[in-house]
Amino acid sequence: MNVSLGLFLLGFYFVLESSECRPSSPCLYPPAQWCRSAEKCGVQKHCFEQKADGLNQTDSPVEVALYYESLCPGCRQFLVLQLYPTLLMLHDIMAVSLVPFGNAQESGQKPPYTFTCQHGEDECLGNMIEACIMNLTQFSFPIIYCMESSEDVIKSAQVCFQLYESKVDWNTVMTCVKGDLGNQLMHANALMTQALNPPHQYVPWVTINGEHTDDLEQKATSSLFMLVCSLYKGAKPAACTGAAKKVDRSYL
Structure with a gap:
């Protein structure tokens, strides 16, 4: 795409x-x-009106974490076709975390750490760019989606970033990527990935409420929307139930 x-x-x-x-x-x-x-x-x-209708629940949202690599075809497919569309529809009842590292390897006992990625140096760069974007922006997911849905993740990064963060200088991202901050962010992602229990065996690796099982992974990758709806313990939003909703358009 x-x-x-x-x-x-x-x-x-x-x-x-x-x-x-x-x-x-x-x-x-x-x-x-x-x-x-x-x-x-x-x-x-x-x-x-959303609050009045009970869409903003006090019940804990379903926590979905994706451990992935920026250039992994399967990761990109899941993020673009499952995770982002589900978040758009169910953002009131789910919380999403993205951890770009995957099957990368970290070396070094102290900073600056060195990283080796499964799909080469470009993937390490993509991971680092996305980690920096997430650290520097409040609403990073649309930018990550834009990058991952593009033909070239790396080349599209600046365009996607400026599309949603036009007031932030792209050089701010690259300063992070090339500096100590980016190195520390990737180290943190390495530690989070290495701490997975059970240890990850492939990517995309999905955890639901901090848990990973083969059954949850299969359900998440086949229909994350259905999985989130089924696991949410509060009153189901209309998107889950298919209930019709009357909309007052007087404020348009």
């Missing part, structure tokens, strides 16, 4: 969502994030 197609799919979802609440022009975030910046996005009434 090239960058244009990836952005088209994201934009298509944006158009569908905007039929319910159309954000004002200063809103730069995708629909899943509108209620986190309700005043700026001009959707205060919509978000208030």
Whole structure:
């Protein structure tokens, strides 16, 4: 999938969502994030109604963690076709963590650490860029999605970043990548990956509420949406139940 197609799919979802609440022009975030910046996005009434309808639950969200590599074909497929679409639809009842490291190897007893990646130096660079983006931005997932859905993950990085973070200089990301911060972020990802129990055997490696089993991995990679809906203990959102929802469009 090239960058244009990836952005088209994201934009298509944006158009569908905007039929319910159309954000004002200063809103730069995708629909899943509108209620986190309700005043700026001009959707205060919509978000208030969400709370009234019980969509913002006090029950613990389903925690989904993806341990992956930036250039791994299977990882990219899961992130683009399962994880991101599910998050867009079920963002109120799930929490997502991305850990780019996977089957990489770390060497060195103290910083700067050296990393060797399964798909070569470009993958190490991609991992580092994505780790830095996650550290430097509040809403990083759309950027990571944009990169991973593109034809070339590395070449699309700057375009994807500037699409969603136009006020942040791309050089800030590259300073992180080339400096101590990026090295420390990758070391932290290495430690998190090495601490997995059971130890990861392949990527993508998915944990659900901190747990990994063959059954959970199979369910997550075949239909993450159904899995999250089934595991959430609170009142199910309309997306899970298929219930029709009456929308007041008077604020459009």
